[in-house]
Amino acid sequence: MTEIIETDAGTARITWDEAKKARLVLAVGHGAGGGIEARDLKALADALPRIGVSVARVEQPWRVAGKKMAPAPKTLDTGWRGIWPALAARGLPVVAGGRSAGARVACRTAAELGAAAVLALAFPLHPPGRPEKSRAEELLAAGVPTLVVQGGNDPWGRPPEFPEGRHELVEVPDADHGFAVPKRAEITQEQALDVLTDAVARWAASLG
Numbered sequence: 001m002t003e004i005i006e007t008d009a010g011t012a013r014i015t016w017d018e019a020k021k022a023r024l025v026l027a028v029g030h031g032a033g034g035g036i037e038a039r040d041l042k043a044l045a046d047a048l049p050r051i052g053v054s055v056a057r058v059e060q061p062w063r064v065a066g067k068k069m070a071p072a073p074k075t076l077d078t079g080w081r082g083i084w085p086a087l088a089a090r091g092l093p094v095v096a097g098g099r100s101a102g103a104r105v106a107c108r109t110a111a112e113l114g115a116a117a118v119l120a121l122a123f124p125l126h127p128p129g130r131p132e133k134s135r136a137e138e139l140l141a142a143g144v145p146t147l148v149v150q151g152g153n154d155p156w157g158r159p160p161e162f163p164e165g166r167h168e169l170v171e172v173p174d175a176d177h178g179f180a181v182p183k184r185a186e187i188t189q190e191q192a193l194d195v196l197t198d199a200v201a202r203w204a205a206s207l208g
Contacts, residue, residue, distance in 0.1 A: 007082020009075050010061030014083060017045040022054040024093045024207065026119065026200075029058045029080060029102030032070035040099055040121050040149075040179045040196055047197040053204050054090070058083055058102075070101060073108070080105045084113050095207070100124050100156070100177065104138050111143035117207055118146040119200060120167075122177050125157025140165045147203045149196050151175030170199040 003014040014027075015036055026048060030036050036057035045055040060079045062071055070076065080096075087094045096106035097119030110118045126133045139146070139162075146167035150159050152174050159171045172195045174185035181192045 003086060005083045005086050007061060007079050009079035011064050012061050012079055012083050013059040013064050014086060015057045017049050018054040019049040019052045021052055022092055023052045025054045025056055025087055025090060026095045026097055027056040027058055027087045029098035029105055031100030031102055035063050038099055043193040043197050044200060051201055056087055076105050077109055080109055095119055107138045107142040115144055117144050118142045120148045122154060123148050125161055128155040136163050149199055151179055172196055
């Protein structure tokens, strides 16, 4: 099911994969270079409804409008705030999440929106090759239970580079920023996505 939402940043769209007896909603936003068809977002939408988690994949207004370049973080946050009432309308706890730029949005807005938790997929800790340009403060300031799922070979931030904090971090071995693994990896692509979905399912169960 898709839902069209008007926000102060333009028209957004939510694609719902709903659980029959949902106990919480996981809202996930896409990155700056892709959409809700990303392999990690699709894997979660396939797996989580079976365990009582409805998944809402959120398309930011710039993607709905067909633009190729993401706007400034402030505009992304405005779009995310605009879709939040539709997520909360089911009367269930809402976990704010996303991949890459979408994870940053979730971290920046979680506390003000009343998110139950944050799921950060492929959090872009720093631009590739620029560790001094750290975005760790955004992650550490989320203010709610946070799970980071990160590829072991993500040039935007490998797991050992992450600071200590209240967040939990799960590594997907050999995976890059899009959770793709090379053919020479010790695990298959399917196994890599299983690591991701299993970690999120276990964590979601712990949220109550």
